[in-house]
Amino acid sequence: MDRNSIFGLLIIGAILIGYTYLTKPSEEEIKAINTRDSIARVDRLHNEEIEAARLEGLKTQYAEVKEDTVATKETYGAFSGAVNQKEEFITLENKLVKLTLNTRGGRIQNVQLKEFQTHDSLPLLLWAEKNSKFGLTFYSENKPMSTQDLFFVEANGATSVNATTSEKGVSMRLMVGDDKYIEYKYTLAPDSYMVDFTVNLVGMQDVISRNSNFVTFNWQEDIPRQEKGRKFENQYTALYYKFFEDEVDNLSITGDKEEDLATKVKWIGFKQQFFSSVLIADDAFKGVKLKSVDMDENSPILKNFSAEISLPYEGTQLETHPMKFYFGPNKFNTLREYGKNLDGHDIQLHKLINLGWSIFGWINRYFVIPIFNFLEGFISNYGIIILILTIIIKLLLAPLTYKSYMSTAKMKVLKPQIDAINEKIPKDKAMERQQATMALYKKAGVNPMGGCLPMLVQFPFLIALFRFFPASFELRQQSFLWAKDLSSYDSILTLPWNIPWYGDHVSLFCLLMAGTNLVYTSMNGQMQSSNQMPGMKYMMYLMPVMFLGWFNNYASGLSYYYFIATLFTVLQTIAIRKFMVDDDKVLAMLEANKKKPVKKSKFQQRLEEAAKQRGKK
Incomplete structure (x- = not known):
């Protein structure tokens, strides 16, 4: 290597040293570079940790899936494919x-x-x-x-x-x-x-x-x-x-x-x-x-x-x-x-x-439902249908109602004579009183149970219709007058509290039914003889009051039927009393019966004969 080459290399070295010195970063730039390198190193380490965690999670998830699959297979067996x-x-x-x-x-x-x-x-x-x-x-x-x-x-x-x-x-x-x-x-x-x-x-x-x-x-x-x-x-x-x-x-x-x-x-x-x-x-x-x-x-x-x-x-x-x-x-x-x-x-x-058992179900199946269905073909208002059905039933039972009234009328005109018997015979001789009263009935030709049989015949109709109306689908959501649904109660007033056995509302048809029953009970009370059981009169007035608790929550169609039926009976009773039955004529008929010989049944004759035989002994 000659002198010029050596001199050239020295010049180049000097230039590089000078350039390096002149272009070196400041302290602020060195700090920024160090900070950037540190952040990059932390990011790199964080990413490495995330990747490691992801790989670990995949391993865990795979293990869980595998475990769940095994558990599902163990639990559901052949049906494991029909889960989740x-x-x-x-x-x-x-x-x-x-x-x-x-x-x-x-x-x-x-x-x-x-x-x-x-x-x-x-x-x-x-x-x-x-x-x-x-x-x-x-x-x-x-x-x-x-x-x-x-x-x-x-x-x-x-x-x-x-x-x-x-x-x-x-x-x-x-x-x-x-x-x-x-x-x-x-x-x-x-x-x-x-x-x-x-x-x-x-x-x-x-x-x-x-x-x-x-x-x-x-x-x-x-x-x-x-x-x-x-x-x-x-x-x-x-x-x-x-x-x-x-x-x-x-x-x-x-x-x-x-x-x-x-x-x-x-x-x-x-x-x-x-x-x-x-x-x-x-x-x-x-x-x-x-x-x-x-x-x-x-x-x-x-x-x-x-x-x-x-x-x-x-x-x-x-x-x-x-x-x-x-x-x-x-x-x-x-x-x-x-x-x-x-x-x-x-x-x-x-x-x-x-629809009720035995005779009650028969009445509904073969009498009430056919009439109800027939009326449906002509009338769309179910309130009117119930009214007509009630009138038909009451007219069919009218002869029994008349017979029941006549029996009560006979008892009524004999009331003064029964009172006289009660005054003549002291209270401590109840059996003697009863025998004297029954002798009077027999002589006058009066059956004290004569009014019960017609009522017993009417009773199945009352029970049958008690079953029919709540079960009648046709009444569901059908309105009439103030009642919005004849299959449910017809509330006209909501109470701020609930009354036991009554409810939290007032049903108007139920009130009307109880009212007409009170009127009918009062009319019957005027016809009763004085020898009725003590307290029976008050029991008769208690029943209409009890109806308020029984029927306040029942179907308004049922209460409406009982109201119309009782009202019709009241009108029938007034008509019979005013136009068909005269108390004086009834009394005259009974007095005429007293003059006729009393017909005794064979059973009565045997009883009297047995009594005579015991008296001889």
């Missing part, structure tokens, strides 16, 4: 009924009757969803299994099926494999309250435990309020059932009740006051357990009904259990029509309506 899916709804409807089906459980979510509303103008749903069950329970792989919370799929993929023009159906399937599933099939015809419901078990012989000889169908529902008067509606809400080829019965209306039925059952009905849900077997249910639970009086739910039904299981490739649901009104003619159209046999659905 999305809940979907399918509607099946016609002009009368709308069913909402839920893929969770493949069940009926609720039932709407499209023609009707609740008392507060809301859609009428037969079931409340709060505490309901609908599905099968059985054993699978030695574990109890329920379809209640397992997810079904809709076989046809539809979300809305309208059956207004032709019969339509929806198939809900709980899939286990390609040819293994539980199927609920719902079929609805146009203009029908009846829904065909079929349970199919397809290829389940290796899924349901082989030692099972039945599967259990569980049906449980909360029964919501639909009408205005809770107390009154609750009295007509009950769980009914019909024994196979036998009578209809029901669980107790009040209190909690449970019944295990060992005999065959044709149908089970969750009955409300005016509507029912009835599950009907095509053949018969061979093992049924029923339960009814009362709810608190402040609850919007009246009762909770449940039915556990054993369905036979034989472990074959295909097992079918056909049934039917009736969702509709408790209208006598409607229930009788649906009950008779099933396989040509009458399954007595109309007995869901309690």
